[in-house]
Amino acid sequence: MLIVAGHLKVIDRDRYLAQCREVVELARAAPGCLDFGIGPDLVDPDRVNVFERWVGRAEVEAFRGAGTSGELDGQIVGADVREFTYDSETRL
Known part of the structure; x- marks a missing residue:
């Protein structure tokens, strides 16, 4: 599985x-x-906090395609988002 987690800094959070x-x-x-x-x-x-959980890399790449739109990208002024892979989990 693949987890994407982190945060973005944006110009106008409510609009974003x-x-x-x-x-x-x-x-x-x-x-x-x-x-x-x-x-x-x-x-x-x-x-803005970001959290994603995917079956694997192929599914993430298929969804992302060319990436975010220019309008969304233009509002992001900073980011710290990372990908993590793992092969086990425990339901709490």
């Missing part, structure tokens, strides 16, 4: 999140997506 709604809906419906969330940070008003 509103524009991401369709991305979240599409991701959650995509083959191989186990979870996908983008949400506001509770402390930093310019920060």
Whole structure:
């Protein structure tokens, strides 16, 4: 499995999140997506937290295609997002 987690710094968080709604809906419906969330940070008003869980790399790449749209990219002023792979899990 593949986990994508981290945060983005954006110019206008409320506007950015509103524009991401369709991305979240599409991701959650995509083959191989186990979870996908983008949400506001509770402390930093310019920060958006990102969490994704996928079956594997092929599914992530198929969903991402060419990447985000120019309009969304233009609102991102910083990022620290990383990918993690793992082969076991424990339900809590």
